[in-house]
Amino acid sequence: MTHKILSHGAIALPFTVVRDWAKTSPHYEDHGRVEPDGSLVLAFGAGEVGITPDGAETRLWIGAQDAAGAQVLRDFINQTAAEAGVAIRWRERFTPGRPVNLSLGRITAIRRISPAFRRVEVEGPDIARLLGGGLHFRLLIGPKGAGWPTIDAAGLTQWDGGIGAWHRPVYTIRTISETGGIGFDIFLHEGGRVSQWSEALHIGDEVALMGPSGGDIPADPGWIGLFGDETALPALARILAALPAGARGQADILVPEAADIQPLPHPAGVRLNWLLRSDGGDLLAALAEMTPPGAGRFVFFAAGKTETTAARRILEGRGFGKKEFWAMAYWQ
Numbered sequence: 001m002t003h004k005i006l007s008h009g010a011i012a013l014p015f016t017v018v019r020d021w022a023k024t025s026p027h028y029e030d031h032g033r034v035e036p037d038g039s040l041v042l043a044f045g046a047g048e049v050g051i052t053p054d055g056a057e058t059r060l061w062i063g064a065q066d067a068a069g070a071q072v073l074r075d076f077i078n079q080t081a082a083e084a085g086v087a088i089r090w091r092e093r094f095t096p097g098r099p100v101n102l103s104l105g106r107i108t109a110i111r112r113i114s115p116a117f118r119r120v121e122v123e124g125p126d127i128a129r130l131l132g133g134g135l136h137f138r139l140l141i142g143p144k145g146a147g148w149p150t151i152d153a154a155g156l157t158q159w160d161g162g163i164g165a166w167h168r169p170v171y172t173i174r175t176i177s178e179t180g181g182i183g184f185d186i187f188l189h190e191g192g193r194v195s196q197w198s199e200a201l202h203i204g205d206e207v208a209l210m211g212p213s214g215g216d217i218p219a220d221p222g223w224i225g226l227f228g229d230e231t232a233l234p235a236l237a238r239i240l241a242a243l244p245a246g247a248r249g250q251a252d253i254l255v256p257e258a259a260d261i262q263p264l265p266h267p268a269g270v271r272l273n274w275l276l277r278s279d280g281g282d283l284l285a286a287l288a289e290m291t292p293p294g295a296g297r298f299v300f301f302a303a304g305k306t307e308t309t310a311a312r313r314i315l316e317g318r319g320f321g322k323k324e325f326w327a328m329a330y331w332q
Contacts, residue, residue, distance in 0.1 A: 003047045003048055003063030003064050003065060003069075004063060004064065004065070005061050005062070005063050006047075006062055006063065006064050006066075006067060006069075006070035007061070007062035007070050007073075007074050007090065007091075007092055007155070008059070008060065008061050008062075008090070008091040008092065009059070009060040009061075009062075009077075009088040009089060009090045009091065010054065010057050010058065010059055010060065010088070010089045010091070011057060011058045011060065011081070011086060011087070011088055011089075012057055012087070012089075013057065013058055013086065014053075014056060014057075014058065015051070015052070015053035015054070015057075015058045017058075018051055018058040018086075019040055019051060019058075021084065021086075022040055022042065022051055023040070025042075027042060027044075028040075028042060029322075030322050031043045031044070037052075038053075039051060039052040039053070040052075044072075044073060044076075045133075045134050045213060045214045046064055046068075046069035046070075046072040046073050046133065046134070046213060047062060047063050047064030047065065047069045047070065047072075047073055048062070048063045048064075049061070049062055049063075049073055049077055050062075050063070060077065060088065062074055062077070065133065066133070067100045068100050068101040068129070068133070068211075068212075069101075069133060071099050071100050071101040071151075071155070071157070072101055072210075072211075072213055074090070074155055074156065075156060075157050078090075078156055079163070090154045090155060090156070092154075092155060093153055093154070093155075094151055094152070094153055094154065094155040095153075096150060096151060096152055096153060097150060097151060098148070098149075098150060098151070099149060099150070099151050099157050099210070101210050101211060102140075102148065102149060102208055102209070102210050103124060103126045103127050103129055103130060103208070103209050103210075103211075104124055104126075104148070104206060104207070104208055104209075105122040105123055105124030105127045105181075105206070105207055105209065106122065106123060106124060106204055106205065106206055106207070107120060107121070107122060107201055107202065107203055107204060107205045107207060108121045108122065108123050108181060108203065109121035109183070109203070110198070110201050110203070113185065113262070114259055114260040114261075114262065115188075115256070115257065115259050115260060116187060116188055116189075116230060116255065116256045116257075116260045117185045117186065117187060117188065117230075117233075117260065118185070118186045118188055118195075118198050119174065119175070119183050119184070119185050119186075120183065120184055120185075120186060120198060120201065121175070121177070121181055121182070121183040122181060122182055122183075122184075122207055122209070123177070123179060123180070123181035123182075124181075127180060127181060127182055127209070128180035129212075130173060130182060130209060130211050130212050131173065131176065131180075131182070131212070132212065133211075133212040133213075134211065134212035134213045134214040135172050135173070135212070135214050135235055135238055135239075136170050136171065136172050136173075136211060136212065136213050136214035136235075137170070137171060137173065137184075137209045137210060137211030137212055137213065138168045138169065138170055138171075138209065138210040138211060138213065139168070139169055139170075139171050139184075139194065139207070139208075139209060140166060140167075140168055140207075140208040140209070140210060141166065141167040141168075141169075141193065141194070141197055142159075142160060142161065142165065142166045142167075143160070143161045143165045143166070146159075146160035146161050146165070146166075147160045148160075148208050149208075167193050167194070168210070169193075169194055170213070170214070170330075171184045171185075171186075171234070172184065172185075172234035172235045172238060173234075173238070174234045174237060174238070184234065185233070185234045186198050187230050187231055187233075220243065220244050220247055221296060221297055221298035221324075222248070222293070222295075222296030222297060223248050223249045223292055223293050223296060223297040223298070224239075224243065224247060224248070224249035224270065224297070224298050224299070224300070225249050225250055225251075225287075225290050225292055225297070225298070225299040225300070226239060226240065226249070226250070226251035226252070226253075226270075226299075226300050227251075227252050227253075227283055227286060227287050227299070227300070227301045227302075227303075227311070228252075228253055228254070228283070228300070228301065228302040228303060228330075229253075229254040229255075229283060229302070229303040229304070229307070229330075230253075230254065230255050230256060230260065231302070231303070231304075231330040231331055232253075232302035232303060232328075232330055233253055233255065233262070235302060236251060236253055236264075236300075236302075237262070237264050239300065240264050240265065240266040240267075240270065240272070241264070241265050241266070243266065243267050243270065244267070245267055245268075246267065246269065247267040247269055247270055248267075248269040248270065249269070249270045249271075249292075250270060250271040250272075250273065250290060251264075251266065251270055251271070251272045251273065252273045252274075252275055252283060252286040252287070253272075253273070253274055253275065254275040254276075254277060254281050254283045254303070255274065255275070255276060255277070256276070256277045256278065257276055257277070257278045258274075258276060258278070261274050273286070283303055283307060284307060284310055284311060284314065287299075287301060287311055287314055287315075288314055297320075297324060298324055298325065299315060299320065299324065299325040299326075300325070300326050300328075301315070301325065301326070301327045301328070302326075302327075302328045302329075302330050303329070303330060303331075304329065304330070304331050304332065305329040305331070305332050308327050308328060308329040308330075309329075311327045312325075312327040315327065
């Protein structure tokens with residue numbers, strides 16, 4: 001996919017230093033490449049980031065389909081560099097205001113759909129913007145009394161009270177209304193910050209959502225394997241619903257108990273299997289026992305960090321290449 005170059009930056013360090021630092025990133029292993037001229041490119045769901053030499057310094061560029069994607073990447077790269085003690089000089093100037101990847105909406109419905117899940121529905125004039133360019137968005141929960149984020153003249157998002165004071169969990173759009181509103185499902189667990197937040201919600205409350213982000217629904221690979229726990233259920237539901245009618249494969253989903261099983265539209269050629277924690281359901285065992293073809297296949301796995309690390313080892317051990325699977329940690 002071709003991206004427009006929407007942002008430029010510079011780092012007062014030699015290219016070799018920045019290049020070697022970037023190559024240590026876990027993201028580079030799966031999504032980085034070296035161009036014929038020696039420059040580096042990192043691919044993200046929102047676009048690409050290029051790293052090239054510029055005399056004694058290093059030049060950066062951000063390519064994305066739109067300004068919202070560029071905003072996501074500019075904030076991410078700037079924050080990552082800042083955490084490493086590296087400053088970026090951004091070339092473009094912006095008018096301070098609301099970030100283009102921030103949508104405000106109002107709560108229109110709140111309901112318990114199973115013992116472990118609560119659905120929240122939101123509508124607003126620009127909520128529909130979240131429906132393209134990725135499966136996910138970030139829900140913004142700030143400190144008491146904080147205003148919504150803004151951008152400064154460099155186009156960087158500024159957080160009232162500092163970014164560390166905000167909780168920004170990632171959620172998947174689960175439902176889409178005829179009026180352009182969205183619904184998302186919250187997995188309820190004791191002590192969970194979002195669980196507590198959702199218990200205090202009222203119809204009409206204003207919420208802020210940032211996105212879209214993350215990978216988009218994968219194109220038909222021929223055979224698809226979907227494996228996830230309760231935190232991945234909304235994403236798996238979206239993927240299953242979007243698969244072509246002739247898709248083949250299997251989907252194994254782990255939920256707390258039988259009452260949390262949901263009706264999920266899916267192609268007849270994709271076997272849907274529910275695993276129950278209450279019965280000792282084992283997601284990794286299901287992954288290890290799958291019988292995919294030798295080619296024309298893709299596996300999506302999402303669960304806790306420990307399980308995801310183990311899943312990656314299983315898939316690599318079975319000969320899956322980097323482009324044949326996503327293994328994503330949805331929680332620690």
